[in-house]
Amino acid sequence: MIQLIYSSQHQLHDPPTEYAQGDMMPYPEMPARADQIYQHLAGQAGVEVIEPDTPLSFEALIAVHDEGLVEFLQEISTNLEQYWHSPLPEHGYLYPEVFPARRHMNRLRDSMVGQLGYYTFDVFAPIGKGTWQAALYSATVADTGAIQVLEGQASAVYALCRPPGHHAGYDFVGGYCYLNNAALAASRLRQLGRVAIIDIDYHHGNGTQHIFWDDPDIFTGSLHADPTFEYPYYSGFADEIGGSDAIHATHNIPLPLGTDGGAYRQAVHEMIEKAATFQPSALVIPVGLDTFADDPNCHFGLQLDDYVYIGKAIAEMGLPTLFVQEGGYNVEANGLLAEKLLEGFLS
Numbered sequence: 001m002i003q004l005i006y007s008s009q010h011q012l013h014d015p016p017t018e019y020a021q022g023d024m025m026p027y028p029e030m031p032a033r034a035d036q037i038y039q040h041l042a043g044q045a046g047v048e049v050i051e052p053d054t055p056l057s058f059e060a061l062i063a064v065h066d067e068g069l070v071e072f073l074q075e076i077s078t079n080l081e082q083y084w085h086s087p088l089p090e091h092g093y094l095y096p097e098v099f100p101a102r103r104h105m106n107r108l109r110d111s112m113v114g115q116l117g118y119y120t121f122d123v124f125a126p127i128g129k130g131t132w133q134a135a136l137y138s139a140t141v142a143d144t145g146a147i148q149v150l151e152g153q154a155s156a157v158y159a160l161c162r163p164p165g166h167h168a169g170y171d172f173v174g175g176y177c178y179l180n181n182a183a184l185a186a187s188r189l190r191q192l193g194r195v196a197i198i199d200i201d202y203h204h205g206n207g208t209q210h211i212f213w214d215d216p217d218i219f220t221g222s223l224h225a226d227p228t229f230e231y232p233y234y235s236g237f238a239d240e241i242g243g244s245d246a247i248h249a250t251h252n253i254p255l256p257l258g259t260d261g262g263a264y265r266q267a268v269h270e271m272i273e274k275a276a277t278f279q280p281s282a283l284v285i286p287v288g289l290d291t292f293a294d295d296p297n298c299h300f301g302l303q304l305d306d307y308v309y310i311g312k313a314i315a316e317m318g319l320p321t322l323f324v325q326e327g328g329y330n331v332e333a334n335g336l337l338a339e340k341l342l343e344g345f346l347s
């Protein structure tokens, strides 16, 4: 039986636009992404849907995040009008525009607009009045998935998180991410022992790496498009191997733009071998479906059978495993891609 963890609260977060190279385009991280996967999987035989109704506590969130960041997110999102100096834009979202750069005065002041730039590293994580609730429930979906993994009743557990989480670090948000769902799940699974995270999103999981950089008990692996050419640009290089207390607990495999299924499968094996040397007791897989050849925003060439293969390779580790939804912007294809991954995992 597959457990699909889902919350409709994600629909409260629906930013209008993304600023990309001087143009505005529809925000790609849209509610239809998660709803399409939900509709595709929820009806299938052997799939049990679990919808959490009690949100994760503040204490659980600060196991992986800075208190100031969590307080800021909740406060600004739920009191939005109060903090903007003029009427809110009609679409209802605040977009960060000004960031404290190096050598600039970099101090946290009372201004909420200042805090918006302070806690944000890019322009891709706008905040609206439903953002906090959606992000909180997304984190709750991940944690509920981890609890289900601990219970051990299902043959696969898939946390259908939205908004995604892997670009959110200890004290920063960005890249459509607010709370790091996979990191929260890994934190819950520590009670089993060491946890390995293998991030298969197209983009480097910079937030997850930031959170566990100095943690010798969490392996943080990520396969992704070479940050020389691709977002998030400042991390995800092969020479990032962890902080001084956790050398080799971080492992990055940057891959060229245009990487196809063959080369990707090789990299998956390399990553799994590396993770296995860490002797983990549990596995968290941040799942980006944006590696798909037909993803509108990304540049890898994976096909359907590659997802089956990846799922199978992950299953061969033989560990309690949680899948956590991250990216994937081909809305029509998302459900089938997730299905293929699960098909391989259960084969």
Ligand code: SP5
Binding pocket: 019, 020, 124, 164, 165, 166, 167, 175, 176, 177, 201, 203, 231, 288, 290, 296, 297, 326, 327, 328
């Ligand atoms: C979770 C996840 O996959 N986050 C990715 C965030 C990166 N978005 C950066 C977008 C950069 C500009 N997009 C241009 C799209 C042109 N079609």
Ligand code: ZN
Binding pocket: 201, 202, 203, 288, 290, 326, 327, 328
């Ligand atoms: Zn991505």
